[in-house]
Amino acid sequence: MRKYVILLALALVAIAASAANVTVSAPVTSAVLYSNGFSYITRSGTAQLAGEDTTLHIINLTRSAFTSSISAADSAGAVSEIYGYDMSWNETKNTTELLSFAQILNKSLDSEIQFTVGTAAKTGKLVWYDTERIGVLANNAFSIYSISSITNLDSPVAQFNETHEENETKSEYGLAVREKNATAGEHSLRLNYLVSGATWSPNYKYYITSEAASGNGTLQGWAEVLNNAGEDWNGINLTLVVGYPRIARYTSYYDTYKSYAGAAESAAVPTPNAAPEFTYSPFSAYVIYRLSSPATIKDGETRELPLFERQGQEYKREYFWDTSNSAPEKIFILNNTSTTPRAAGIVSVYLNGELLGEESIGYTPRNQEMRVTVADLPDIHVKKESLNQTTSQDGNTRVTRYEYRLTVENTMNEDVDLRINDQMYYGDRVRLVSSTLPATIKPNSILEWNAHIAKGQKLEIGYIYEVTNYISPPY
Numbered sequence: 001m002r003k004y005v006i007l008l009a010l011a012l013v014a015i016a017a018s019a020a021n022v023t024v025s026a027p028v029t030s031a032v033l034y035s036n037g038f039s040y041i042t043r044s045g046t047a048q049l050a051g052e053d054t055t056l057h058i059i060n061l062t063r064s065a066f067t068s069s070i071s072a073a074d075s076a077g078a079v080s081e082i083y084g085y086d087m088s089w090n091e092t093k094n095t096t097e098l099l100s101f102a103q104i105l106n107k108s109l110d111s112e113i114q115f116t117v118g119t120a121a122k123t124g125k126l127v128w129y130d131t132e133r134i135g136v137l138a139n140n141a142f143s144i145y146s147i148s149s150i151t152n153l154d155s156p157v158a159q160f161n162e163t164h165e166e167n168e169t170k171s172e173y174g175l176a177v178r179e180k181n182a183t184a185g186e187h188s189l190r191l192n193y194l195v196s197g198a199t200w201s202p203n204y205k206y207y208i209t210s211e212a213a214s215g216n217g218t219l220q221g222w223a224e225v226l227n228n229a230g231e232d233w234n235g236i237n238l239t240l241v242v243g244y245p246r247i248a249r250y251t252s253y254y255d256t257y258k259s260y261a262g263a264a265e266s267a268a269v270p271t272p273n274a275a276p277e278f279t280y281s282p283f284s285a286y287v288i289y290r291l292s293s294p295a296t297i298k299d300g301e302t303r304e305l306p307l308f309e310r311q312g313q314e315y316k317r318e319y320f321w322d323t324s325n326s327a328p329e330k331i332f333i334l335n336n337t338s339t340t341p342r343a344a345g346i347v348s349v350y351l352n353g354e355l356l357g358e359e360s361i362g363y364t365p366r367n368q369e370m371r372v373t374v375a376d377l378p379d380i381h382v383k384k385e386s387l388n389q390t391t392s393q394d395g396n397t398r399v400t401r402y403e404y405r406l407t408v409e410n411t412m413n414e415d416v417d418l419r420i421n422d423q424m425y426y427g428d429r430v431r432l433v434s435s436t437l438p439a440t441i442k443p444n445s446i447l448e449w450n451a452h453i454a455k456g457q458k459l460e461i462g463y464i465y466e467v468t469n470y471i472s473p474p475y
Contacts (some may be wrong), residue, residue, distance in 0.1 A: 001136045001232070006046070006173055007091065012060050012233065014310065016401065018191060020049075020050065020052055020053070020055070020057045021054075021055050021057055022047050022049060022054055022055070022057065023045075023053065023056075023057045023059060024045045024047045024056045024189055025045050026043040026044060026045030026058045026060055026189055027043060027044075027045070027234060028040050028041055028042070028043055028231060028232070028233050028234070028236050029043060029044045029176055029237065030042040030236055030237040030238070030239070031198065031233060031236055031238055031239070032239045032240075032241060032288075033198055033199060033225065033238070033239070033240050034199070035200055035201055035240075035241070035242070035243050035344070036199070037196055037197070037199045037201075037341055038194055038195070038196055038199075039194070039197075039198040039229060040192065040194055041062075041065070041191075041192065041193055041194075041195050041198075041229070042190065042191070042192050042194075043058065043061075043190070043191040043192075044060070044186075044188070044189070044190050045058070045188075045189050045306050045380060046159040046187065046188050046189070047186070047187050047189065048185070048186055048187075048460075049076075049077070049179075049183070049184060049186075050084055050184055050321075051182060051183055051184030051185075052080075052181075052182065053178075053179070053180050053181065053182070054178075054179050054182045055176050055177070055178045055179075056114050056176070056177040056178075056179065056189060056455060057085070057172075057174055057175075057176055057231075058174050058175045058176075058177070058189075058191065059172060059174040060172075060173065060174055060231065061084075061173075061174045061175040061191075061230050061231070062195055062230035062231040062257065062408045063173070064192065064195045064196055064197050064228055064229050064230045065193040065195045066194045066195070066196075067084060067433065068246075069192075069193045069194035070082055070175065070191065070192070070193040071191070071192045071193070072177045072189065072190070072191050073189070073190045074177075074179060074182075074187050074188070074189055074190075075076075075187060075188040075189075076182070076183050076186070076188070077085045077179040077181075077182040077183060077187055077208040078179060078180060078181070078185045079177055079178070079179055080178050080179060080180045081174050081176075081177075081178035082175065082176070082177055082178070083175075083178075084132055084173070084174070084175055084176070085172075085173060085174060085175070085176050086171075086173040087171065087172055087173070088169060088170065088171040088172075088282065089169070089170055089171075090167055090168070090169055090170075091167070091168050091169075091170055092165060092166070092167050092168075093165075093166055093168065094163050094165055095163070095164045095165075095166055095377075096161050096162070096163045096164075096386065097161060097162055097164065098160060098161050099157075099159075099161060099162065099383075101162050101398075102129075102131070102159070102231065103162075104155055104157050105126065105155075106129075107155075107157045107464065108126050108156060108157055109126055109127065109129075110125060110126070110127065110128060111125065111155070111156045112124070112125055112156070112398075113125075113126050113136070113153065113154060113155055113156070114153075114154040115145075115150050115152060115153045115154065116150065116151045116152040116153075117145055117149050117151070118149065118151070119149060120445075121181070122136065122138070122145070123138060124136035124137055124138030124143070125137045125138070127142070127332055129147075130145075131319065132146065132148070132409060133145065133146055133147060134147060134150075142241075143323070144473060150219040156441075161459045169293060173429060175191070177189065177191075192301040193251055195229045195230075196229070197228040197229045197230065198226065198228060198229040199226055199228075200223050200224060200225045200226065200240050201223075201224050201343075201344075201345050201346075202221055202222065202223055202224070202307065202342070202343045202344075202345035202346075203221075203222045203223075203224055203345055203346050203348070204219060204220065204221055204222070204250065204331070204342070204347040204348070204361075204370075205219070205220045205347075205348050205350065206218070206219050206220075206313065206315070206334065206347060206348070206350065206372070207220075207350045207351070207353075208221075208315065208349070208351055209351070209352055210351075211317060212317070213316070213317050213417070214314070214315065214316050214317065215314070215315060216266045216312050216313055216314045216409050217313055217315060218309065218310070218311050218312075218313065219309070219310045219313040219334065220307075220309050221276070221306070221307035221308045221309075221342070222304050222305065222306055222307060223240055223289070223304070223305045223307050224294075224302060224304055225238070225240070225297060225302065225303045225304075225305060226301075226302045227297040227299055227300065227301055227302075228292050228299070228300060229299065230299055231299055232297075232298045232299050233295060233296060233297045234296050235294035235295070235296055236294060236295055236296075237290070237291070237295075238290075238291040238295040238297075239288055239289065239290050239291070240278070240288065240289040241288050241289075241290070241308075242287040242288070242340070242341060242342070242363075243454065246466075248350075265341045266470060267386075273415060276291060278291055278292065278305070278306070278307050278308065287340045289307055291305065296356045310338065313334060314334075314335065315332050315333060316332070316333040317330070317331070317332055317333075317420070318330075318331045318332075318333060318419060319331075319377060319416055319417065319418045320418070320419045320420075320421070321380075321382055321408070321418055321419070321420045321421070322421050323384045323406065323420065323421065323422040324424070326382075327376040327377055327378055327380070328364070328376070328377040328418060329373045329375070329376055329377065330356075330357075330373070330374050330375045330376075331371055331372065331373050331374070332371075332372045332374060333369050333370070333371055334369065334370040334374075335367070335368075335369050336364045336365070336366055336367065336368055336369070336370060337367065337372075338366065339366065340366070341363065341364060341366055342361075342363070342370065343363060344360070344362045344363045345360070345361065345362060346358055346359070346360050346361075347359060347360075347361055347370060347372045349372055349374050353397045356374040356375060357372075357373070357374025357375045358372070358373045358374065359373050359374070368434065372471070377410045377412070377447065379410075379412045380408065380409070380410055380411070380412060380416060380418065380453075381407075381408070381409040381411065382406070382407065382408050382409075383406070383407045384404060384405075384406055384422070385404065385405045385406075385407070386400075386402070386403070386404055387403040387404060387405055387462075388401075388413070389401070389402055389403070393471075395467075396470055396472070397468060397470055397471070398469050398470075398471055399466055399468050400425070400427075400466065400467045400469075401433070401464060401465075401466050402425065402464065402465055402466075402467070403462075403463075403464045404422075404462070404463055405460060405461065405462050405463075406422070406460070406462075406463075407421065407458065407459070407460050407461075407463040408420075408451065408453055408458065408459045408460075408461075409453075409457075409458040409459075410453040410455055410456065410457055410458070410459075411455075411456070412455060413455060414451045414454070415452065415453070415455055416455070416456050417450070417451070417452050418450075418451045418452075418453060419448065419449070419450055419451075420448065420449040420450075420461075421442070421446050421447070421448050422446065422447045422448075423444075423445065423446055423447075424445040424446070424447055425445070425467045426445055426467070427467035427468055427469045428468055428469050428470050429464065429467075430466070430467050430468075431444045431462070431465060431466045431468070432447065432464075432465045433463075433464040433465055433466055434462075434463060434464050435447075435449075435461065435462070435463035435464075436460070436461055436462045436463065437449050437451060437459075437461045439463065441443050447463070447465070449461060
């Protein structure tokens with residue numbers, strides 16, 4: 001990833017000698033987030049310029065910005081150069097501090113002092129002290145007094161504070177925007193750039209009150225917004241994009257769902273209040289969500305923001321067994337009949353506030369289904385058995401016949417309608433020979449059955465199919 005060009009301090013000094021340097025406060029004012037880890041950032045600010053060649057410094061522009069993507073525009077000047085800078089310097093400052101009692105005693109050593117102990121006035125030379133006592137020499141006699149017993153002390157010290165000189169190393173980095181022949185007056189500066197590390201991903205929450213074979217519920221869309229771009233967003237206009245623009249730059253891999261707190265979702269209540277804060281509209285080949293109020297997301301923070309709420313979202317419940325799996329699955333099918341596609345994300349299904357399960361889904365266009373597998377069904381016992389396999393060859397034609405048996409036992413407390421898929425072997429020609437339950441051949445050589453199994457009952461399906469392959473003659 002390309003970062004800022006780090007310039008030597010000597011080069012900055014040379015530039016400053018020929019042009020005025022002006023620091024401009026240009027905070028982030030808007031961010032457009034894509035779900036592939038890139039964001040398009042806008043910064044805006046104003047500055048009063050004297051009307052000469054000027055270098056504008058925008059401090060602390062994130063180091064995650066792609067240098068070649070940065071563009072700058074000035075309302076009253078022509079930008080001649082843009083570059084990153086990184087410099088450090090030393091500053092000296094004086095600090096004044098009051099003397100402590102121990103420091104006053106130290107400055108009074110070998111000097112005559114006057115002090116009062118109780119009601120008695122004492123005079124002598126201070127020759128020793130520690131944290132609790134002082135030692136005084138008077139009339140060739142050495143006496144020790146407790147500091148806590150002294151009620152008054154006259155010292156020859158005249159200066160009761162000290163000034164210290166401190167050296168401090170300071171540093172600054174950011175973006176420099178150079179302008180030639182800038183006009184005098186107020187200038188409005190606008191910066192745009194691509195940055196990696198800020199992204200968003202949707203979380204869909206579907207609330208139902210019954211597990212009937214079909215019904216409706218409330219679908220909510222939530223946006224998980226991560227600001228990991230290296231700069232704070234304070235009261236910005238936030239836009240989220242459904243779609244993946246092509247960006248010819250590299251960003252480190254980011255697991256969109258790594259911060260998703262799935263365990264905490266089980267405590268959710270039925271259909272919590274989630275007034276949508278976003279409005280959506282089409283834009284080019286994308287759909288964009290615009291947050292209706294300014295957002296504040298500090299660097300490194302994540303926010304969950306409601307995208308939409310749709311009541312009356314219909315569902316179909318399906319029990320499905322892919323014979324390559326050890327158990328059938330419970331699936332909820334939600335048809336996207338809204339006016340906008342739905343971005344790839346996680347869909348969680350709740351029954352009366354309790355989490356049934358969740359699954360990651362891909363991008364779902366309008367009028368396409370969102371299939372959400374929420375659980376396995378261990379109370380429907382299934383088994384696939386190979387009964388026989390034979391192969392015959394006639395000239396350049398080889399035919400393999402496969403015979404299988406599927407067993408389904410329903411120990412649930414309800415009748416079950418189960419859709420079953422079995423992948424046949426591929427070949428030049430695949431033919432279903434027989435099946436004890438009518439089957440349909442789907443694309444990609446998939447056999448499909450729709451079976452009804454009453455509670456407590458067992459179903460067996462026997463079937464035979466042939467795979468024909470044409471053998472090419474050797475060259």
